[in-house]
Every structure is written in structure tokens, then in C-alpha cells.
Amino acid sequence: MSTQAGAQRPAPAGTGRFISGVVEGFYGRPWTMEQRTELFKREQRWGLNTYLYAPKDDYKHRMYWRDLYSPEEAEQLIALISAAKQHNVEFVYAISPGLDITFSNPKEVTALKRKLEQVKEFGCRSFSLLFDDIETEMCPADKEAFSTFAHAQVAITNQVYQHLGEPEVFLFCPTDYCAAFCTPNVLQSSYLHTVGEQLLPGIDILWTGPKVVSHKISVESIEEVSSVLKRAPVIWDNIHANDYDPQRLFLGPFKDRPTELIPRLKGVLTNPNCEFYPNFVAIHTLATWCNSSAGGGSRDVEMGDEAQDPGYSPHKALMLALSDWLQELMSTDHPGGQCRPARLKKESSDEEPMQTDMSDGPYNPGPGENPLYTAELPTLDDLKLLSDLFYLPYEHGATARTMLQQLDWLKEHSQAAAAHTDETAEWHSRAQQFDDMCDAVVQMFNRLSNVPNRSILYDLYNYICDIKSGVGLARAYVKTLGGQGQPSAQVMNEDPEPWGFRGGLSGEFQRMLPGHGNRDLFKHPPMTAVYSIRPYCSEDKLEVQRIFEEMQRGEVRAPQVSQPPLISDALSAGELSPSSQCALVVEDEIGVCGYAFALTDAKLPAAKFQRAVSDLVLEEFPSLVVVQVLPRVTDPSPAKRMVGQLLSSVRSSGSRGVFCELRLSNRRMLDFFSKLGSFKPLHMDTAPQDVLVMATSL
Structure with a gap:
């Protein structure tokens, strides 16, 4: 002490x-x-x-x-x-x-x-x-x-x-x-x-x-x-x-x-x-x-x-406290009880037992039968992990920070999971490390559930049960990213069990608020201003054109390379009108700072332009989406929300798929669509060298 x-x-x-x-x-x-x-x-x-x-x-x-x-x-x-x-x-x-x-x-x-x-x-x-x-x-x-x-x-x-x-x-x-x-x-x-x-x-x-x-x-x-x-x-x-x-x-x-x-x-x-x-x-x-x-x-x-x-x-000071607390966890909270380092035994009682035939003595399993359950008690490492997971109001413990960093990296580099690149091996190695850390949380929960001091357990139980469930969802998500079978993805489907989402009504309210997440202890993405997404109107046309031109000027292009005309350019420049219910803008405290347009049927407009997509692609992915946001928008959430709304509208029109045209010089949008996870590159011989077409089925 x-x-x-x-x-x-x-x-x-x-x-x-x-x-x-x-x-x-x-x-x-x-x-x-x-x-x-x-x-x-x-x-x-x-x-x-x-x-x-x-x-x-x-x-x-x-x-x-x-x-x-x-x-x-x-x-x-x-x-x-x-x-x-x-x-x-x-x-x-x-x-x-x-x-x-x-x-x-x-x-x-x-x-x-x-x-x-x-x-x-x-x-x-x-x-x-x-x-x-x-x-x-x-x-x-x-x-x-x-x-x-x-x-x-x-x-x-x-x-x-x-x-x-x-x-x-x-x-x-x-x-x-x-x-x-x-x-x-x-x-x-x-x-x-x-x-x-x-x-x-x-x-x-x-x-x-x-x-x-x-x-x-x-x-x-x-x-x-x-x-x-x-x-x-x-x-x-x-x-x-x-x-x-x-x-x-x-x-x-x-x-x-x-x-x-x-x-x-x-x-x-x-x-x-x-x-x-x-x-x-x-x-x-x-x-x-x-x-x-x-x-x-x-x-x-x-x-x-x-x-x-x-x-x-x-x-x-923490390690001294946890060492002393471990001793308290190991002592029974029942008067006259003793610490039980192995299998937990029944308390002696003066009451008549429910079993009437005790002639055989204590039960011992026979050959081929299930062995008796043996309680595995918590260790000092378990308590250190528990403290890391429930640390302080402004700070996570070291293990919790590592888990969040690993999950964030796995999400950001999810493309590497299925690809065959130098990063693929690192992705799977990190995924395994994350899985091991999740397993340690589960084992901690199991061992804490066995402590003789039940009063301590009952005060802790709701919290350790919640964190076990939370890491279980994250664990399943990472396995899904790694393509490890459908069962691990069940919690991610459109009709999940109640334990597949957190927070009840309070959680629903928080997820609807624009500032949700900007005070997370794990600050990624960086804290941002509040953004407002609304339908596009005719008064926004000049602002959209200004953003389009500004982004074109900011693109890193190879010298003396002519830019092929794209349907997306015509849509952004106002030469084409977006489909009904398929045009959104995002505003911050300064003004309009981004937009997202869609054409539910891009076949007819494509006939007017030299296009990057072939007729075969248009058959499978007949709709087009274009997104641009100014560099001052550092949070990807507004663009993600706009794309989500557009895809919902396009799906309602009966379309079977959506594509986007991206110039390789437009690094920000390339990175954005790559990290969305749903859009995949289409490799076409007909596409100009400077253009990448990505698409997703609806």
C-alpha cells in the first residue's frame, strides 16, 4: 500500500x-x-x-x-x-x-x-x-x-x-x-x-x-x-x-x-x-x-x-488500487464464506435440499459426459483492461485507444482486405490483432462473471455486458470487411436484432443531430462545424457552377493533357438538369460549400456527349451521380449523407445501378468514393486514360 x-x-x-x-x-x-x-x-x-x-x-x-x-x-x-x-x-x-x-x-x-x-x-x-x-x-x-x-x-x-x-x-x-x-x-x-x-x-x-x-x-x-x-x-x-x-x-x-x-x-x-x-x-x-x-x-x-x-x-497509483481491488473481488460477500479459487461450491444450508436421494453423494460426471463447470477467476490484467475500457471522462485507457485506432485503420483501408497488394497482409494482420483484443474483452467479462464477491459484479454487470456487446459488433464488422462469411454479417443487415444497435430512443435522437460525434474522445474525423443539407433550387445554380470551376482549377493535372467531356461536367455546369428529387446542396456558416446531383437515366444525355462509359455499362448502371465539396469541408459525413439520400431516390425510380465519373486529378473525390465501400472501380478499355469509372448496384 x-x-x-x-x-x-x-x-x-x-x-x-x-x-x-x-x-x-x-x-x-x-x-x-x-x-x-x-x-x-x-x-x-x-x-x-x-x-x-x-x-x-x-x-x-x-x-x-x-x-x-x-x-x-x-x-x-x-x-x-x-x-x-x-x-x-x-x-x-x-x-x-x-x-x-x-x-x-x-x-x-x-x-x-x-x-x-x-x-x-x-x-x-x-x-x-x-x-x-x-x-x-x-x-x-x-x-x-x-x-x-x-x-x-x-x-x-x-x-x-x-x-x-x-x-x-x-x-x-x-x-x-x-x-x-x-x-x-x-x-x-x-x-x-x-x-x-x-x-x-x-x-x-x-x-x-x-x-x-x-x-x-x-x-x-x-x-x-x-x-x-x-x-x-x-x-x-x-x-x-x-x-x-x-x-x-x-x-x-x-x-x-x-x-x-x-x-x-x-x-x-x-x-x-x-x-x-x-x-x-x-x-x-x-x-x-x-x-x-x-x-x-x-x-x-x-x-x-x-x-x-x-x-x-x-x-x-492505479496499479496499487487494482491490486488491492483484486483481493476484494476474490473474497465472498456472503457472511462466513471463503474465497473459491477453483470450482464454485454451494453454500451449506439448513434447508431441506430439493434432491431427495443423496445416497450417491456429490455428482460426478461419467465417461463421455460433460465435465463440471470450473470457474476461471479474473486476473490483475483483467482489471487493468477493465480500467482502460472505463477510464476517465476526457480520456480512454491505452488499450481502448489502441482498439479504436485499429478499427479506424481497418475501416479506412478496407479496400486492401480483398485486394492483392502489399497492404493486404498488413490489413489481415491488424484484423487478427483487433480480433484478439476483442476476445480479451469477452474473456474478461467471463472471468468477472465468476467472482465470489457478487455485490461488486452486480454494480459492474450492465457496463461490462454493454462493452462486450459493443466490441462484438465491431468484431463482426471487421470480419465482414475481411470477407469471412455471411454469419458474421448478420448484425449488419437491414432487419437486425435489438442488440445490433445501441442506445434505444436516446441513441436515435443523438444519431439525428448534426453535432453527434464531434465530442468523441477518439477524435476522428476532426471536429467540424454544423452542416445543413437541403434540396437544390434554381437560385443555387451560380453557386454550384462556382464550386465546380473552383474544384477544376484546384485539380492537379498533367501538362498539355486535354480533358475528355464528361456527363458529370455538363450536370455540374448547368448544361444538364438533375432528375427530380435528385439534387442536394450542403451549407456551412459561410454558405453553399458542396452539392450532389443524380440522373436516374443517363442514357439519353450520354448520347449528346463523348462519354467515358460504354453502352454495356449503361445497361447495368443506367444512373449517374456527381458530388463535389469544397476543401474547407474536412468532415466526409455531409457528402456521405447526400450520396445516401440520392441513392435512395434513384433506387425508388427503379434503377438497378449507379456510376460516377472521376478524373484521376480529382484526388479528393477519388478518395471519397473509394472509402465509401459500396462503389467499385470498373476497368474498361474504352475509358480515357485520365478517367476512372466507379459503380454500385442498387
Whole structure:
């Protein structure tokens, strides 16, 4: 272990010890009393000292904050506060009255004091007032009594703090609790200046950093907000919080917070995953960070930029946490149970067994029968893979990044799978590597499903089942690209099983939105502007001609090579009109930046031009499509969507196939149609040397 039980950080400038621990401050099902007691044991073992009770969906914490606790509820809280004291953990009771409190009404202030007095009678000595995630508009009565929202909050907080006898630990959460919420910025925020100047100096202030979920928290940013608040803040850290997305879980280490922050803060509390048991890594690595010294520790040379902090290595902290977590996974969560390294056996029971004939003893399979199932338990490598797959909000783990890079490469070079080129062997080698990584995910899932500690498994199960299904779809797709038979392509057909597509209604909405994917952690293609695709109208003719001419000027052509006339050129230049429902343009914030036209029957227009396609080709592929987009459109998605719509319209007309004419000098469109996957080159002796014809059946 890198931490020692009971170890405490030296306090920063000011009074009191360094606050370190956990805030239960997420939205969703609160933790159970048993889980909180287990948390206190862990905090004591790892050297953390604080627990902030603030579950958003506990009725009497937020929505019904005025209501006193019933005798039964009081009994539970008394036991919980006592358990925290037993393990040297400071229990901080938080209340969130901001949804509907009238600050200027003395009865409201009395109700708030009465509620906190009741909790004080339970043995609690530390408190917190939270005004996060509320409306900032004051009611008319409060507007008459207070000049600003900040003045109202400060006034009631100071009153309550003094009424409770100025507790040693009293935390205040502002409505503007991160830099992103400050208007116009931290240094010029009138709200923060009021809080800093008028909140009594014994009250500490919670702060999440630059954002609600901060990627990095720098020394400079903390010094900036401290200067405004007139005190060092307590960080409420949401780096491991997952209540905003039911498909995410975060099992990576506490990171991107330099240990130089420690003497500049009053404390750090992590608000982690909603699921209790997977938080082992988040809390364990926070403890390692809190117990690191700015000048101690050793650098992990393999971590690159992450190892710039001499006092803390996220990679080493993670491996320490995973090693300890593995031991917990191996221990049964049933009282009196033992770790079972081999075949899982039944628990002994006083109940009458269902079998009435036990004379033969335990079942042993005979010759030729199925052997008994033997549980294969997870390894440290499995937990490292699990952490890589569910790492942090702004970062995938190393294995996850490699899988995404491999899949992206396999997609981009799919033409090599069936061709016989120098790249073919590399494609199949990479496909096999990707398949092996997918198999490792499946095996990890199988082994985790066998762990004796079922409570941990049940918290993890939905996530590991989802990732197993996701890599299964990707695995099948790669096999389809490699031409490995029809069965692997079943998930890609037009009538898939429900497990063949992700996200339900939420996924449908996301896929319909123009910005979907532009915030993916794996940034490919690059983030782009929002594009609008609409039907072509006569007013667009000049813009289309301008784009066509600009693209012709930009093509790399061999000198003194005459360009053969193409049907596509006549369509783009306005000499031919596209078929009905077969003309689209794409716009960005500047204007029209591309177009896609189609002729459902290109035979008659072809008779007017010296064409690159033969009559035989026109029989099989009677329709034509032409696409052009300006170089500023770096995202291929708009062009792909236009082609998809055109092919649907052409198919509806009864056409059996579509072709496109591409000059070899038009590298962008050559690359575009090659990567679509559906268009294949047609090798024709009649085609000019400078022209490639590609086609697809409908």
C-alpha cells in the first residue's frame, strides 16, 4: 500500500486539518447505510478523514429539506454518525434548501436552523449549506430584501453558521461553483466577490475547478479563485462522477491535479460513480494522491507527461488500487464464506435440499459426459483492461485507444482486405490483432462473471455486458470487411436484432443531430462545424457552377493533357438538369460549400456527349451521380449523407445501378468514393486514360 492508516496531510494556510475524503453528492439512488459504513472503514484504512452527506435524491436533504427526520430515520443517522466517529471520519451533514427557500422569510430561516439542530442532536458536529444547481432568479420578496442573490445566500449562511456555534468544519457551496459559471470570469465575478468578502472567514467554500467536470485543475486556477474568495477552496471533484450518463463508468486513477495543489487547498472531496463498489479505484487513488508529498515519491518514466509530478504517478497509483481491488473481488460477500479459487461450491444450508436421494453423494460426471463447470477467476490484467475500457471522462485507457485506432485503420483501408497488394497482409494482420483484443474483452467479462464477491459484479454487470456487446459488433464488422462469411454479417443487415444497435430512443435522437460525434474522445474525423443539407433550387445554380470551376482549377493535372467531356461536367455546369428529387446542396456558416446531383437515366444525355462509359455499362448502371465539396469541408459525413439520400431516390425510380465519373486529378473525390465501400472501380478499355469509372448496384 502507498498510504498508511490514519496518515494526515499537513493543513494549508489557515486553521484546521486538510479535508480529504468522499462526498456522496450525486443524483440517483443513494448508497445504503451498510455501504456508507464500509466506506468509513476504507477511508480510515487509506488515510482519508471526511465524508460529506449530500445525496441529491434523498428527499429530506433537498426536495423536502424543511421536514424533520422521523424516529426511524433518526435512528439510522445516529448510527451512521457514530460509525463515522468510530473510524475517525468527520461526518459532514449537508442540506440543499435552494430549490424553494425564501431567504427573506424569518420562518424559513427558523425551519433551516431547526432541521440542522435536530441533526446536531444526533451527534453531528460538521455541516454544509449547498446552493448548487438552482435557479438564480430571486422571488419578489427576496429582491426587496437583498440587493443580489449572493447577498441573500451569504446572509442566511452566516446566520446558520453562528447559530450552530461556528463549527470547525462548515462548508458552503456557491451557485457559481466553477469557473465556467462565472460572469464574465472568475476575477470579475460580482457573485464570487460578494461571497469572498462577506462570508465569515471560518466558512470554507466548495469549488469544482474550471468546469463542472474538470479535466485538469491547475495551480494558477486555484490561486486565481482563492484571491477572489479570500480563502483556499475545498475541491468538490467530479472527475469520477457518472450520474450524467447511464452508459459511463469511470475506473481510471485520480489524475491531472498536481500535488503542488495540496498546500494551496483546504481539502479535496471526490464525488464518484453512483455505484458504490466500483469506486474502490477512485477513492484509493485519491488517498494515494492526498498522502503524496510534493518532493517525495518516484517518477514513472513510462508515463511521459503524466509523470511530471514528482510526488504522484497516476499509473502506479492505479496499479496499487487494482491490486488491492483484486483481493476484494476474490473474497465472498456472503457472511462466513471463503474465497473459491477453483470450482464454485454451494453454500451449506439448513434447508431441506430439493434432491431427495443423496445416497450417491456429490455428482460426478461419467465417461463421455460433460465435465463440471470450473470457474476461471479474473486476473490483475483483467482489471487493468477493465480500467482502460472505463477510464476517465476526457480520456480512454491505452488499450481502448489502441482498439479504436485499429478499427479506424481497418475501416479506412478496407479496400486492401480483398485486394492483392502489399497492404493486404498488413490489413489481415491488424484484423487478427483487433480480433484478439476483442476476445480479451469477452474473456474478461467471463472471468468477472465468476467472482465470489457478487455485490461488486452486480454494480459492474450492465457496463461490462454493454462493452462486450459493443466490441462484438465491431468484431463482426471487421470480419465482414475481411470477407469471412455471411454469419458474421448478420448484425449488419437491414432487419437486425435489438442488440445490433445501441442506445434505444436516446441513441436515435443523438444519431439525428448534426453535432453527434464531434465530442468523441477518439477524435476522428476532426471536429467540424454544423452542416445543413437541403434540396437544390434554381437560385443555387451560380453557386454550384462556382464550386465546380473552383474544384477544376484546384485539380492537379498533367501538362498539355486535354480533358475528355464528361456527363458529370455538363450536370455540374448547368448544361444538364438533375432528375427530380435528385439534387442536394450542403451549407456551412459561410454558405453553399458542396452539392450532389443524380440522373436516374443517363442514357439519353450520354448520347449528346463523348462519354467515358460504354453502352454495356449503361445497361447495368443506367444512373449517374456527381458530388463535389469544397476543401474547407474536412468532415466526409455531409457528402456521405447526400450520396445516401440520392441513392435512395434513384433506387425508388427503379434503377438497378449507379456510376460516377472521376478524373484521376480529382484526388479528393477519388478518395471519397473509394472509402465509401459500396462503389467499385470498373476497368474498361474504352475509358480515357485520365478517367476512372466507379459503380454500385442498387
